[in-house]
Amino acid sequence: MDHDRYSDDYIADILREVRVFAFVGASAKSIRPSYFAMKYMLAKGYAVHPINPGHEGEQILGQSVFATLADVPAPVDVVDIFRNSDAALGVTRDAIALKEKLGIKVVWMQLGVRSDEAAAEAEAAGLKVVMNRCPKIEYGRLSGEIGWAGVNSGKISSARPKLSPMGVQGLRLDDKK
16 A cells, blocks of 8 residues: 555545544643544544553543553554654554454554554554554544634535535544445
């Protein structure tokens, strides 16, 4: 797969099909990207398990924090990596090892995080991979919500948003109609 570009359908299908994220590297600081991405995904109806050994046993946004991916109860659909690119391979290998136990389907690497080696290993294990993208931003972009904040997508279109077949962007993502 070409990890420099993803089709809108590829990203939208992932966001439609998954329900549970594990945020590896989640932060309790409200100014950190993982915090506001978690807040957004929770608001869209996804479950999010924060993983941060420094905050084990605490709560972030009302969610219990786990020390490791292995500590998270099943199911986990997406392992979302909020660590640097050097850490991505180790986290991906953990996800592969726990794939059957947790039901992992996707390894998602956040903005600025890329590991072609991790992507190749994940795909060889049957997992989907997204690199250098944020599910919060992708959801907002594909649902049309990002335009509500004044972000210019550079397109003028009458096409319905990919994640909102009924034209209602403010609601959670539902199954394809």
